Amino acid sequence: MTQRPFNFSAGPAVLPEEVLQTAAADMLNWQGSGMSVMEMSHRGAEFISIYEKAERDLRALLAVPANYQILFMQGGGIAENAIVPLNLSRGGAVDFVLTGSWTEKSYKEAGKYAKAHIAASGKDSGYTQIPAMASWQLSKDAAYLHICSNETIDGIEYQELPDLKALGASAQTELVIDCSSHIASRSIDWSRVGLAFAGAQKNLGPSGLTIVVVREDLIGRALDICPSAFNYELVAKNQSMYNTPPTWGIYIAGLVFDWILRQQEGGLQGLAAVEARNMRKAAKLYAYLDGSSFYSNKVAPQARSRMNVPFFLADESRNADFLAGAKARGLLQLKGHKSVGGMRASIYNAMPEQGVDALIAYLQEFEKTSA
Numbered sequence: 001m002t003q004r005p006f007n008f009s010a011g012p013a014v015l016p017e018e019v020l021q022t023a024a025a026d027m028l029n030w031q032g033s034g035m036s037v038m039e040m041s042h043r044g045a046e047f048i049s050i051y052e053k054a055e056r057d058l059r060a061l062l063a064v065p066a067n068y069q070i071l072f073m074q075g076g077g078i079a080e081n082a083i084v085p086l087n088l089s090r091g092g093a094v095d096f097v098l099t100g101s102w103t104e105k106s107y108k109e110a111g112k113y114a115k116a117h118i119a120a121s122g123k124d125s126g127y128t129q130i131p132a133m134a135s136w137q138l139s140k141d142a143a144y145l146h147i148c149s150n151e152t153i154d155g156i157e158y159q160e161l162p163d164l165k166a167l168g169a170s171a172q173t174e175l176v177i178d179c180s181s182h183i184a185s186r187s188i189d190w191s192r193v194g195l196a197f198a199g200a201q202k203n204l205g206p207s208g209l210t211i212v213v214v215r216e217d218l219i220g221r222a223l224d225i226c227p228s229a230f231n232y233e234l235v236a237k238n239q240s241m242y243n244t245p246p247t248w249g250i251y252i253a254g255l256v257f258d259w260i261l262r263q264q265e266g267g268l269q270g271l272a273a274v275e276a277r278n279m280r281k282a283a284k285l286y287a288y289l290d291g292s293s294f295y296s297n298k299v300a301p302q303a304r305s306r307m308n309v310p311f312f313l314a315d316e317s318r319n320a321d322f323l324a325g326a327k328a329r330g331l332l333q334l335k336g337h338k339s340v341g342g343m344r345a346s347i348y349n350a351m352p353e354q355g356v357d358a359l360i361a362y363l364q365e366f367e368k369t370s371a
């Protein structure tokens with residue numbers, strides 16, 4: 001098989017080649033069933049086995065405690081911006097820490113259903129750092145504090161989740177994390193989290209599937225106006241089958257979970273192996289960018305994302321040449337988000353280290369020809 005190009009898209013994004021091959025081999029006839037997974041009833045024994053394995057594997061790989069439910073929903077991260085306040089806010093106060101485009105969106109949407117309040121904002125820094133936790137102005141009675149643990153567009157990542165108790169938050173305030181673009185790239189400290197959500201299309205599978213992990217005692221507080229399909233209580237009671245779940249997305253994500261669990265790296269296994277590889281990939285890319293005067297990354301080093309690396313050429317008139325040269329070398333989708341400009345390399349779990357090496361070699365080559 002010839003080498004596929006390296007795909008640096010922010011999402012929908014690269015998937016492990018092995019997963020695509022398995023899906024292709026299974027396409028017309030999944031494990032002798034005579035059916036494609038797309039053609040199966042979600043209530044049949046075949047699909048139930050796919051669903052149960054996916055749930056079990058995700059729980060194992062993220063070490064999700066038994067008192068948290070895993071829900072497979074639809075609507076993506078943007079729908080959760082409404083679904084979370086509909087389910088958790090009781091129409092009262094909810095806090096946000098703004099660190100970039102995604103938290104801005106989440107804050108605006110929550111305001112339709114709850115009393116949304118900005119506890120801190122990194123906007124003055126041009127979203128290049130996370131506001132110091134000690135400076136966060138938490139509401140006394142907030143149902144939750146929402147953060148985006150990895151801002152996909154701005155390239156900012158929390159290296160540690162806030163400990164709300166230590167920050168003096170009220171006992172009823174839960175931490176909600178939008179972890180869409182780094183779920184399954186590192187471990188999650190569940191003792192600090194009430195609810196986590198993630199669209200699948202960054203690190204887990206195709207778009208159309210949203211993963212919600214929610215502590216059981218937070219289920220059952222939805223506002224009356226909450227649509228049934230988005231009511232965590234109904235979804236949980238029906239094992240994510242109150243409505244037809246995104247069966248194809250669950251199947252592919254399940255293959256990705258299985259792939260993660262089998263990864264090995266220097267004596268590490270599963271998520272720990274993937275995390276070690278992610279740290280190495282990101283470290284070498286940032287080291288190259290920092291060491292060059294031709295490229296720059298503006299994010300404060302301690303807030304830099306391991307998954308999404310925005311960067312700029314010193315001479316922006318060369319952006320189009322850079323992208324054309326990259327494409328010719330099989331380095332795809334490096335154009336930055338329009339709100340930030342420049343370039344962005346998304347180096348999710350499924351981006352092989354070789355892909356990062358090839359990108360660095362090209363950065364070097366392009367820099368030389370631009371001197």
Ligand SMILES: *Cc1c(COP(=O)(O)O)cnc(C)c1O
Pocket residue numbers: 011075076077078079102148150151152178179180181199202207
């Ligand atoms: C991509 C993304 C979303 C939105 O996902 P949709 O599937 O388009 O709704 C939300 N939050 C973050 C952090 C994202 O990266």
